[in-house]
Amino acid sequence: MSRFELLSDAQWSLSEGLLPARTGKQGRPFSDARIMVEGIIYRYRCGIAWRDLPPVFGPWQTVWTWHRRLAGDGTLDRVLGVLLSQADAVGRVDWSVSVDSTIARAHQHATNITRLTGASSNYTNPAVEPLDHAVGRSRGGLTTKVHHLVDGGGRPLVIALTAGQAGDSPMLLPLLGQLRVERIGRGRPRTRPDAVRGDKAYSSRAIRAHLRGRRIRAVISEPADQAGHRQRRGSRGGRPPGFDAVDYRNRNVVERGFAIMKQWRGLATRYDKLAICYRAAVVLNAIIHWTTALSDTT
Template identity: 75%
Template sequence: MTRFQVLSDAQWDAIAELLPARTGRRGRPFADARSIVEGIIYRYRCGIAWRDVPQVFGPWQTIWTWHRRLAGDGTWDRVLERLLTAADASGMIDWAVSVDSTIARAHQHATNVTRHTGAGSNYTNPHLEPPDHAVGRSHGGLSTKIHQLVDGHGLPLVAPGQSGESPAFPYLLAHLQVPRAGGGRSRTRPDRVRGDKAYSSRAHRDLLRRRGIGAVIAEPDDQAGHRRRRGSRGGRPPAFDRDDYRGRNIVEHRFCHPKQWRGLATRYDKLAIVYRAAVVLNAVIAWTQHLSDMP
């Protein structure tokens, strides 16, 4: 492979049949869809403008158009879903999952659009553009948050967009669905969830308890102090497996991989769905690599 190619033949074979053959309903067929996908990957790896994508991948307009349409119709999500189905059928998913988020600074090119702030990002349908374009203000300025649920091996299961850790947690659980290879109901319930203190709330613990999911979530000092001050009315401290919690750092390690792509470490995309699609594409590549390493 050259510096212009990331996908091996085995990785490409895993996703080729799941991709559309045309740019649109009446578009012309792609002569080499692999080059276009590699062009999308190259753009985000290098963090360059779409116009600067090398000609070896084809016209930059075609590469951008294809990525925009794949982002809007959820193609990369369906590809990831198929890969997760194959991994689950092979017993390659560790269902002791961890949850966390990371911040990506938004470049000025991504923020010079009208944002209707205060509406909140649209988590109901991740393929619809939210009114605030998933851009929020943090201590470092305008930014976008990447939330992920990863399995026990550190491979991503779900990846949405901008919000705080606590509001995004129910969304992550609700959208965790891995279809079964032989049909039947999709798997939606992990064995347990590891989370840091940002995910510690009575509502979240009740949600996990109702669904029969183990909670390995650290309790903040202020919550523990409030519970102790209430005496017997404060109830017992939540169960916490300190040894199992040490495995939560796998999600921290996972965030190092998407941030090796300069176009993900810094958000240059105006549209949230376009940026999110690149995050999902990064997860697709991780799973194709994992599946191709399978003996």
């Protein structure tokens, strides 16, 4: 197989019918849409500039335009949703989910754009470009934070972006709100996981009450300051929250998933000016993981 052939035939067959055949309503159909997808993957895997894309993928402007439109119209999110439905139908989704975030340093080419600092990113509609472009200043400089809600195998279910200085805890409820896996055939979409694993950053009274109200088991460690505050209040502090230390060890799947994601150099460092373009590449990376999982079952 050539170094430019980045998808197996089994992987491509799972997503071929879900992607458009042209860049727009008036555009000329592609002779091979697979080349467009593999060109996008190659660019993010290598972390190169669009202009440096090898000629085997065709004009770089065409590949970039295709990626920009897929990011703007939500096509990749719909593809991921269909793959999640297929995976759930064959029992490949482990509903004991884990949540965490990772930081991606923003390259200077991603920050030379006017942005309203301090503006919050758009959580409800990932296809809308946030005012701050999901770029903020943290200890590491100008950064973007990628939030993942993954299944028990570390494969992404929900993906969101915020500015680098944003906290993790406020993002858990929006991530759970976006979790929706359609059923194949009859039945309501599944929106409730069996358990949520998270580190100390997600330990709050509001989060635990929300999970308890939805009958979702919380596997979230308690920070020492919260435990000390509860103990100082005596009987008024209430009982310590339940914590399964053995199950908590499985939370590392989200960390391993981030390590796999950042093997794509264009995701480990953000070069995209627009947040929707960078997020679309993260979603494409998740699609590759799910097509790999589904192709193993065939």
